[in-house]
Amino acid sequence: MKYVLQLIFTALFVGLLALYISHELTTGDTTKKTEKINVYNWGEYIDPALIKQFEQQTGIQVVYETFDSNEAMEAKIRNGGTNYDVVFPSDYTVQKMTREKLLLPIDHSKIPNIKNLDKHYMDMPFDPKNQYSVPYFFGTVGIIYNTKAYPNDNFTSWESLYNPKYEEDILLVDGAREIIGLSLNKLGYSLNDKNPQHLRQAEQDLTQLAPQIRGVVGDEVTMMLEQHEANIAVVWSGVAAPIIQNNPDFNYVVPKEGSNLWFDNMAIPKTAQNKAGAYKFMNFLLDKKVSKQNTEWVGYATPNKQAREALPEEISDDQRFYPNRTTQERLEVYEDLGQKTLSEYNEKFLNFKMLLK
Known part of the structure; x- marks a missing residue:
């Protein structure tokens, strides 16, 4: 028994x-099969092949979503729902989200490839010592124009756009900070000006620009320029770069009065569920070869020094898109203006757009 x-x-x-x-x-x-990270980025802002490469290297599935404005992204983070692990806020939005405690501090030791970044694009006023963000791409706001349509014009000043000869031949990006900003710069004011009187001056000044404007547009700006529906546009440098690469008849300039130097960044929201995966993804994107490939696909300027040195010289040495120190001295990074002032910018920009109808 x-x-x-x-x-x-x-x-x-x-x-x-x-x-x-x-x-x-x-x-x-x-x-192992179901580990994933949720990534929230701007549209057309990463080479899709790199996402697959990251998944193959790490076994981590990337759930990828896109947004079309900082405000939309920020609202979704604040309201909850999807717990994103990596997001890509612009400069002033990093500042705002940090203040509202929506971002986690960055542990630099978990991103060894951070050493590849150019120190000149680190430690910016919107995020001292990069405590909450890591730069991803950067660029400027300027003027792209068709040199065959206007062979004797150089557009070195915002003032040049106001010439009646360009009637209905100018396109503008659909951004309040950019368009109110060009007028503020033209008048000698800061892009971060909060003075109500200066903002009223800028709004009044833009009424003189209205007759020259063909339209305020989004992604269709490239097609419209290439099809000669307009010959001049105020755009972000990353929009201008591929147009110029495909058609040397176009040129891009940053006006002498000054303009915007912007940064889009990688950050980890406080609601992240896979912080380890987030660090792996960020570190992957900062790898020299990966960053070079991504830069060539996206078209914007990279703050990754190692990647830039690996780019063809006609790209890496092009000061239109990689401004030198002298040019950078007259550029400003957007600051968080606060909701009240931002509403004023948006209202004045809307009033301007109403003039165009």
């Missing part, structure tokens, strides 16, 4: 052990 009981207990033990091992193996495999 004792021997029989021993056999029964032994069989039970072996069975339970086998069940436990099977459970652990199954759970382990499932975890």
Whole structure:
């Protein structure tokens, strides 16, 4: 009887052990297969091939979503819902989200490729010591124009856009900070001006620009320029770069009065569920070869010094898109203006757009 009981207990033990091992193996495999990170980025802002490469290298699935404005992204983070692990806010939005405690501090030791970044694009006023963000791409706001349509014009000043000869031949990006900003710069004011009187001056000044404007547009600006529906546009440098690469008849300038130097950044929201995966993704994008490939696909300027040195010289040495120190001295990074002042900018920009109808 004792021997029989021993056999029964032994069989039970072996069975339970086998069940436990099977459970652990199954759970382990499932975890490995289902580990994921949720990424929230601007549209057309990463080479899709790199997402697949990251997934293959790490086994981490990337759930990728896009947004079309900082405000939309920020609202979604604040309101909850999807727990994003990596987001890509612009400069002033980093400042705002930090103040509202929507971002986690960045542990630089977990991003070894951060060493590849150019120190000149680190430690910016919107995020001292890069405590909450890491630069991803940067650029400027300027004027792109068709040199065949206007062979004797150089557009070195915002003032040049106000010439009646350009009637209905200018396109503008659909951004309040950019368009109110060009008028503020033209008048000698800061892009971050909060003075109500200066903002009223800028709004009044833009009424003189209205007759020259063909339209306020979005992604269609490239098509409209290439099809000669307009020959001049105020755009971000990353929009201008591929147009010029495809058609050397176009040129891009940053006006002498000054303009915007902007940064889009990688950050980790406070609601992130996979911080380890987020760090791996950020570090992956800062790899020299990965960043070079991504820069060539996206078209914007990279703050990654190692990647820039690997780019063709006609890209890396082009000061229209990689401004030198002298040019940078007259550029400003957007600051968080606060909701009240931002509403004033938006209202005045809307009033301007109404003039165009």
